[in-house]
Amino acid sequence: EIVLTQSPDFQSVTPKEKVTITCRASQSIGSSLHWYQQKPDQSPKLLIKYASQSISGVPSRFSGSGSGTDFTLTINSLEAEDAATYYCHQSSSLPRTFGQGTKVEIK
Amino acid sequence: EVQLVESGGGLVKPGGSLRLSCAASGFTFSTYTMNWVRQAPGKGLEWVSSISSSSSYIYYADSVKGRFTISRDNAKNSLSLQMNSLRAEDTAVYYCARASDYMDVWGKGTTVTVSS
DSSP: OOOEEEEOSEEEEOTTOOEEEEEEESSOOTTOEEEEEEOTTSOOEEEEETTTEEOTTSOTTEEEEEETTEEEEEESSOOGGGOEEEEEEEOSSSSOEEOOOEEEEEO | OOEEEEEOOEEEOTTOOEEEEEEEESSOGGGSOEEEEEEOTTOOEEEEEEEOTTSOOEEEOTTTTTTEEEEEETTTTEEEEEEOSOOGGGOEEEEEEEESSSEEEEOOOEEEEEOO
């Protein structure tokens, strides 16, 4: 099973600040890494697919990078509506796995 | 509008059974792999099971293998999860999600509580 480890677990950020969340895979997964945002009492929402590909309708301040074992989700100029938990997810092999999540709080 | 709507959750005693359903609309259901993903209270996301478009390929997480059965009816645009021998640790919100790789459409979820 591929283990995905996110860091940090929690981040408290002021509006307009830049946020960086990392996801490390226990073995190489190429670019089969996707990012989701989950707000309280909502279902997850796809933000980035295949490590760096943007999703229609997702604000351009969200971007992704990386390949192999190390990946990054960047939120440029954080907005209040970005308060949420962010998860990475790999589709390289079964079982599909998710990172433990990173909670982003707005100061 | 592309939509997934789960139903069938509820309170069940340990050892009991429950059948979840997911109704799909707004897209060609029969061409997509579908998944169940769950989230225990206050916890992260856990993939449970997936079924290919024609039901040829079915996979389960080890935690539910032998107890849960995924199925689909493409004529009715419906996905199901039969859950038997339920345990307290199966308590979670269960989401159905459209995906082969990335999960681009999610339902709102249905809550399953396993408690005596």
